[in-house]
Amino acid sequence: MKRLLTATALLMATTGLASxxxxxxxxxxxxxxxxxxxxxxxxxxxxxxxxxDYDSNDxxxxxxxxxxxxxxxxxxxxxxxxxxxxxxxxTELDLSRLANHGNIAPEWMDVSWDPGRKFTxxxxxxxxxxxxxxxxxxxDINTSAIFLDVPDELKGKINVVPEMxxxxxxxxxxxxxxxxxxxxxxxxxxRDVLLAAKPDWLSMDYGATERLSNNDWAASVNWxxxxxxxxxANSPVAYGYPKEGYTLFMDSVALLSDAQNVDxxxxxxxxxxxxxxxxxxxxxxxxxxxxxxSEAFMPEDMRTAPEVVxxxxxxxxGVFTPTCSGKAQEYMTAIWTELQK
Numbered sequence: 001m002k003r004l005l006t007a008t009a010l011l012m013a014t015t016g017l018a019s020x021x022x023x024x025x026x027x028x029x030x031x032x033x034x035x036x037x038x039x040x041x042x043x044x045x046x047x048x049x050x051x052x053d054y055d056s057n058d059x060x061x062x063x064x065x066x067x068x069x070x071x072x073x074x075x076x077x078x079x080x081x082x083x084x085x086x087x088x089x090x091t092e093l094d095l096s097r098l099a100n101h102g103n104i105a106p107e108w109m110d111v112s113w114d115p116g117r118k119f120t121x122x123x124x125x126x127x128x129x130x131x132x133x134x135x136x137x138x139x140d141i142n143t144s145a146i147f148l149d150v151p152d153e154l155k156g157k158i159n160v161v162p163e164m165x166x167x168x169x170x171x172x173x174x175x176x177x178x179x180x181x182x183x184x185x186x187x188x189x190x191r192d193v194l195l196a197a198k199p200d201w202l203s204m205d206y207g208a209t210e211r212l213s214n215n216d217w218a219a220s221v222n223w224x225x226x227x228x229x230x231x232x233a234n235s236p237v238a239y240g241y242p243k244e245g246y247t248l249f250m251d252s253v254a255l256l257s258d259a260q261n262v263d264x265x266x267x268x269x270x271x272x273x274x275x276x277x278x279x280x281x282x283x284x285x286x287x288x289x290x291x292x293x294s295e296a297f298m299p300e301d302m303r304t305a306p307e308v309v310x311x312x313x314x315x316x317x318g319v320f321t322p323t324c325s326g327k328a329q330e331y332m333t334a335i336w337t338e339l340q341k
Contacts, residue, residue: 024049024264027060027071029251031209032124034284041271047264055206056163064089064256072259073268075123078250079165081113082323090254092118097266100273108250108290113323120252121269122290124225124281127310127318128166128247130240131212131222131230141240142314144174147221148193150200157218159211162204164336166247167194167221169321173245180324182331191335198339212237225286228307239307241314248320250290 026033030053038049052071054060057080063069065087076084084090095101095118104117114120130146137153145151147160148171160167169179171194177186205211208222213233222230227239253272255265271277278289279297288308295303302308310318324332 021261022047022264024073024261024268025071026051026268027054027063027069027074029053029075030055030206032075032251032285034280036284037272037277037280040277040280041268045264045267045271047267049268058164061089067258070260071256072261072265073253074256075251075253076120078111078113078252079321079323081120081252081254084254085114085119089257090119091257091259093121093255093269094266098270098273100270103273103275103278103291103293105290105292111250112320114252120254121273122278123251123253123272124285124287124289125248125250126224126287126308127241128163128170128221128223128249129227129242130219131208131227132219132238132240133212133215133217133234133236134238135236136218141238142243143240144170144242144244144246146219146240146242147201148174148197150197154219155200156202158201159203159205159208159217159220160201161206161208161221161223164332165321165324167339168332168335169247170221170242170245173242173247173319176244179247179319179321180328180332182325182328184331187331187335191338194335194339223287224307228286228302228305231307232301241310241317243314243317245317245319246314248318250320252290 024047026049028051033051042048057077060074060076061080064074104122108122109117130141132141132146137151139151147158150158168190171190172179172181172186175186175189175193177183181187202217208220209226209229211217212220212230224239227237231237253269259265272281273291275291275293276297278291278294282289283299
């Protein structure tokens with residue numbers, strides 16, 4: 001994931017996105033696309049990739065649903081893929097055009113959100129946990145109490161990323177429920193915990209990589225790859241895996257149904273399934289990917305990084321959020337709306 005709008009993104013002109021041979025328009029999370037990868041792709045194919053950023057699954061979905069955006073590829077999170085498929089916004093892939101499709105690791109091939117990988121290609125996967133500056137707080141960071149029962153040392157110094165599904169799911173897990181629950185008693189407990197904790201938060205914003213690096217924030221709910229990048233810039237930053245339960249995600253690339261640069265899109269999809277190229281994606285954003293053999297090309301510091309290699313005692317606490325039912329989504333949105341007031 002992830003998730004910082006960045007000036008390095010290549011934005012399209014206001015006259016609209018291009019449709020011409022030798023160009024490709026990628027709609028992706030901010031600060032999530034390796035410039036080195038794009039440079040290599042252009043050098044090998046002559047295709048120029050333009051990246052436009054978004055900061056949430058809901059923003060991306062709404063933009064494409066509105067029509068006329070002109071993008072060719074999009075990178076939704078796993079729980080949103082069935083929604084994109086159901087709405088007809090992405091198209092089934094012609095696997096005969098993807099010679100490297102077999103490089104997808106077996107554990108990421110037959111996934112529940114896209115069995116057989118007929119619609120999507122893995123981009124990166126990771127977790128949502130607690131990023132804490134341990135020079136400010138030396139207590140247990142492997143708990144969602146970091147933001148739901150804020151320690152005194154972190155009051156007024158902690159950020160909560162404004163990602164509805166992640167934040168509500170962490171709160172539901174904290175009170176003993178499961179993500180996407182329709183149990184109103186559990187949801188009420190989660191809502192109450194969130195509302196009680198909010199006065200102790202400094203902000204609800206993106207940008208954790210930079211702000212944790214610069215000591216602007218002492219802690220944040222954050223994604224693991226972003227936290228690793230912050231730690232490399234500011235060594236006291238550490239990543240905690242909430243023992244009450246934390247969420248996992250996988251973002252994958254999909255071909256939009258109204259894509260105009262289809263040949264170029266297929267070349268890019270096949271390109272990112274080459275292990276060396278998949279490793280470039282990971283080396284930039286610091287998340288694992290789903291391509292078998294890419295580990296050999298990974299930076300050495302990722303092979304043992306605690307943000308990437310989940311400690312054994314916390315593996316079982318990680319859960320992939322399912323695609324929520326309409327009712328569960330409605331309940332979650334109501335909680336989120338109240339939290340924003």
